[in-house]
Amino acid sequence: MTTAARVCSLMVALLQMNAASASAASIDGTWEGTLEAGAMRLRIVFHLRQELEGRFSGTMDSPDQGARGIPLSSVQLEGDTLRIEVRAAAGSFAGTLLPGDTVVAGIWSQSGLRLPLRLRKGAAAEPVRRPQEPLPPLPYGQEEVVFPNREAGITLAGTLTTPPGETPVPAVVLISGSGPQDRDESIFGHRPFLVLADDLTRRGMSVLRFDDRGVGRSTGTLQGTTLEDLAGDVRAAVSFLKARPEIDPDRIGLLGHSEGGYIASMVAADSGTIAFLVLMASPGVPGRELLLLQSEALARASGLSDEAIRRSLAVNSALYALAGSGRDSTAIALEAERTIRSWADSLPAEQRSALGDLDTLLSRQIPVITSRWLRWLLGHDPRSALRRVECPVLALTGGKDLQVLPRENLAGIRQALQEGGNSRAVVRELPGLNHLFQTATTGLPAEYGVLEETIAPSVLALLGEWITTVAQPSSPGPRPTTPSGRP
Helix, strand or coil: CCHHHHHHHHHHHHHHHHHHHHHHHHCCEEEEEEEEECCEEEEEEEEEEEEECCEEEEEEEEHHHCEEEEECCEEEEECCEEEEEEHHHCEEEEEEECCCCCEEEEEEEECCEEEEEEEEECCCCCCCCCCCCCCCCCCCEEEEEEEEECCCCEEEEEEEEECCCCCCEEEEEEECCCCCCCCCCCECCECHHHHHHHHHHHCCCEEEEECCCCCCCCCCCCCCCCHHHHHHHHHHHHHHHHCCCCEEEEEEEEEEECHHHHHHHHHHHHCCCCCCEEEECCCCCCHHHHHHHHHHHHHHHCCCCHHHHHHHHHHHHHHHHHHCCCCCHHHHHHHHHHHHHHHHHHCCHHHHHHCCCHHHHHHHHHHHHCCHHHHHHHCCCCHHHHCCCCCCEEEEEECCCCCCCHHHHHHHHHHHHHHCCCCCEEEEEECCECCCCCECCCCCHHHCCCCCCCCCHHHHHHHHHHHHHHCCCCCCCCCCCCCCCCC
16 A cells, blocks of 8 residues: 555544544533324433443433433444433434434334434423412411321321411321322422412311321331331321311311322221311222223323233233232242243334333332232222221312223222212212323323423312311211312
């Protein structure tokens, strides 16, 4: 090779290296885009950074769902093709870096769905608006409190809000849904219990909301607990309120949301001192039936095919039967892994790919399948407790709730209360509202964080009117209609 040829080759190599470095540098930074599926709009933000030559790392935010800092499993840039895998979300992105290096056009894949996603570099996500959250100064007292559950050997921490004026006043204990929840039941950037406590306290009631075990300032752990264990925490909360001089011990009620309704019903059934019970999106059918109904409803609303839904229900049924079989955890775990692997292998290639790394999926699912919580839930029928509830009951479910379906669950609640002879119950489906009681379009969980509304004002009004009426100190008991006369 001549000297001139070597120089030419070296220059070409340098140009190629510089081009690769420029391409690598061009994806360093923040990229934002919006997923659109029907009426749903969900923002996705990637924060990418170059660690070493040709190697990248980063995190993902879903600001509308209140999720930030989700680690990226891999980031690959080959030429103008960008690939990102997010195993923690079982999702992935593949796109093309367009000329100008400020836009990547591609496809987001997750749970069998493939949605167009166009990322723009340097865009800053607008802050999420939550206009219903109260701002100081507040027209009522607010106190950080702690109280013991001596039987469990733990301490629970929460916030007690108390209205101004004469005491003693009625009180409400707020009971959160499944999973580790803080005192505000924070979810997808919303704080429903904060909004609910604010509204009820302004109406003259004291409200106690507290962190779940192992969350926030509460000690203990949720691991290994069942809803019966968590009912003990609620009983401890009621005992704490009864000892407070500003609270009327004869006018303490419970409000449970979702799985919290299970707990509230059990406590009310076993106690003759609970003044009233509010069930918001509370299950009214046995646990196994609840989970299968939920799985099918969410799958259909997400656009999955009938065949995909059939496969999903089949594997879920098998796993629930396994979890409730009474076998030891090791045997359940081994059989569950075989069942999930067999199901994954039976999927079409595109759906199998959308699952992401199967070992990661198994590491998340097996502990749930072997948990005491699931095994207890599968065998629990909430109607047994509801038949024994004697106090006034308000049971509400949104018409677009895909997690606790209104028709089946409200029918179960209504029937159980009637069988128990409770004539002081109001059971209602609220059209157009989702599981969080937001005014919704699809009812899908992905929509929760996109909506600015935390709780529909009509729901706050209904709750406030009903509780205010039944919590009157000399009230002989409510009529079987709401204060506004609605059925």
